[in-house]
Amino acid sequence: MKGTVVGDVALVMDADDAVATALDDLAAGTTLPPTERTPVESPIECREDVPFGHKIALRRLDAGDEIRKYGEVIGRATVAIEPGEWVHTHNCESTRGRGDLAAAGGEHA
Amino acid sequence: MDEFEGYRRPDGTVGVRNHVAVIPVSVTASSLAERIAADAGDGVVATPHSMGANQPTPAREQTRRVLRGVGRNPNVGAALVVALGTEAIDADDVADAVADAGRPVETLRIREVGGTAAAIERGADLADSLRADADDVRRESADAAELIFGVECGGSDATSGIAANPAVGAACDRLVEAGGTVSFSETPEFIGAEHILAERCVDEETRERLLDRVDAREDMARQMGVDLRGAQPTPGNQEGGLTTIEEKSLGAIAKGGTTPVEGMVDYAEPLPRGGGLVLMDTPGYDVESVVGKVAGGAQIVAFTTGRGSTTGNPVAPVIKVTGNPKTWDRMANNIDVNASTVMEGESLSAIGERIYGTLLAVADGQRTEAERRGLTEFAINEIQPRTGGERA
Numbered sequence: 001m002k003g004t005v006v007g008d009v010a011l012v013m014d015a016d017d018a019v020a021t022a023l024d025d026l027a028a029g030t031t032l033p034p035t036e037r038t039p040v041e042s043p044i045e046c047r048e049d050v051p052f053g054h055k056i057a058l059r060r061l062d063a064g065d066e067i068r069k070y071g072e073v074i075g076r077a078t079v080a081i082e083p084g085e086w087v088h089t090h091n092c093e094s095t096r097g098r099g100d101l102a103a104a105g106g107e108h109a
Numbered sequence: 110m111d112e113f114e115g116y117r118r119p120d121g122t123v124g125v126r127n128h129v130a131v132i133p134v135s136v137t138a139s140s141l142a143e144r145i146a147a148d149a150g151d152g153v154v155a156t157p158h159s160m161g162a163n164q165p166t167p168a169r170e171q172t173r174r175v176l177r178g179v180g181r182n183p184n185v186g187a188a189l190v191v192a193l194g195t196e197a198i199d200a201d202d203v204a205d206a207v208a209d210a211g212r213p214v215e216t217l218r219i220r221e222v223g224g225t226a227a228a229i230e231r232g233a234d235l236a237d238s239l240r241a242d243a244d245d246v247r248r249e250s251a252d253a254a255e256l257i258f259g260v261e262c263g264g265s266d267a268t269s270g271i272a273a274n275p276a277v278g279a280a281c282d283r284l285v286e287a288g289g290t291v292s293f294s295e296t297p298e299f300i301g302a303e304h305i306l307a308e309r310c311v312d313e314e315t316r317e318r319l320l321d322r323v324d325a326r327e328d329m330a331r332q333m334g335v336d337l338r339g340a341q342p343t344p345g346n347q348e349g350g351l352t353t354i355e356e357k358s359l360g361a362i363a364k365g366g367t368t369p370v371e372g373m374v375d376y377a378e379p380l381p382r383g384g385g386l387v388l389m390d391t392p393g394y395d396v397e398s399v400v401g402k403v404a405g406g407a408q409i410v411a412f413t414t415g416r417g418s419t420t421g422n423p424v425a426p427v428i429k430v431t432g433n434p435k436t437w438d439r440m441a442n443n444i445d446v447n448a449s450t451v452m453e454g455e456s457l458s459a460i461g462e463r464i465y466g467t468l469l470a471v472a473d474g475q476r477t478e479a480e481r482r483g484l485t486e487f488a489i490n491e492i493q494p495r496t497g498g499e500r501a
Contacts, residue, residue, distance in 0.1 A: 069356060074353050093353065096354055
């Protein structure tokens with residue numbers, strides 16, 4: 001598998017990534033130990049349940065920050081996200097194919 | 110040398126199956142095509158579809174390209190083209206493509222033979238005699254370089270990008286190294302990953318074509334004033350952990366491997382033999398996208414799925430690969446290769462070897478789960494004004 005398995009519970013694809021992928025259904029309180037791929041000193045604790053295949057934040061993100069997985073941008077944070085939070089459609093949005101923004105006269109999608 | 114036993118055609122291509130294809134020119138003749146194939150039994154397949162008898166020119170040209178392409182796919186040993194007889198696409202025009210590829214072909218027009226009952230009777234006779242013609246061909250040894258391998262993903266989840274797609278990609282790299290062709294498509298699922306593909310294009314022309322096509326798909330969302338997010342990723346993809354189209358695309362492009370992008374063709378345009386990695390511009394609908402590549406000449410398709418798909422094809426065997434251990438447990442009777450072993454420590458290259466081995470075994474005649482279960486979905490993409498990439 002490409003990437004690094006962290007504590008047998010999650011996978012980090014690239015050193016630049018802000019998120020890890022859950023390799024099992026993770027209950028709130030599950031910890032991810034510090035490794036070379038998790039840019040923190042102390043373990044990251046899941047703040048909520050994270051289903052298999054879903055993402056966990058590895059670092060603090062501000063609203064508007066780019067979020068990377070595979071070392072590439074997969075979207076941006078819509079609100080501030082703390083390490084250990086579940087990252088999905090409620091706090092991360094695509095920046096592409098956004099006809100809605102173009103229609104609202106907003107940013108060019 | 111990597112070899113398989115295939116059916117060598119007069120046009121030099123090599124089939125991995127020896128079907129008699131019953132090809133309806135329009136929706137009007139589709140039920141008849143299915144009836145003829147069902148009555149004829151083993152070795153006779155139908156390609157029913159819903160395209161109209163008289164479509165606007167660009168849509169009609171695309172339908173025609175698919176019908177002609179399917180008729181000369183190397184897996185087709187003989188073909189029967191059926192029509193009501195009033196369609197804008199002429200049955201003879203489709204039959205000509207089959208004849209030019211050196212395969213026996215007949216046409217049947219419902220109006221000319223005197224209606225449905227007579228057409229069923231005549232169709233049965235023609236199918237029998239074409240089956241006998243096709244049976245004259247014997248399997249002979251062929252090199253893996255003769256293979257055009259279509260690669261597709263559907264029902265993606267987070268495991269697609271970390272297990273099934275890179276494992277299939279490793280098999281694609283092996284086939285390209287052996288001199289064959291690999292093609293993947295679904296342009297809406299390049300969005301957010303096109304910069305990686307663009308860097309791998311062998312020349313500026315291919316690079317520009319790729320970026321133009323991605324732009325056109327994204328533009329459809331802009332012009333409609335809508336947001337791709339409702340449809341891409343799909344609600345199912347989202348449940349499986351994929352949050353954005355960028356994330357889905359970055360996982361999706363892994364299924365084509367890591368070799369240079371040698372070119373990009375239109376939907377259902379011929380794919381070159383010995384061509385390396387060649388992209389095709391198709392929509393993201395799985396069945397239509399598979400059909401585009403089969404019309405382009407793909408003899409075998411690999412289809413990765415995280416959430417579980419059962420899709421097959423009447424003309425090309427479809428090899429199913431999953432990277433999701435739960436899907437493997439639940440749907441093993443629809444899946445050919447388990448790639449979720451990556452999570453137990455099997456290397457991607459080892460799984461890629463298993464998939465490449467399956468590819469050669471299927472080319473050699475081994476039946477896929479979709480073939481064993483008679484799953485033969487077929488649909489042609491329809492060009493509609495001002496819509497395109499995704500119908501939400």
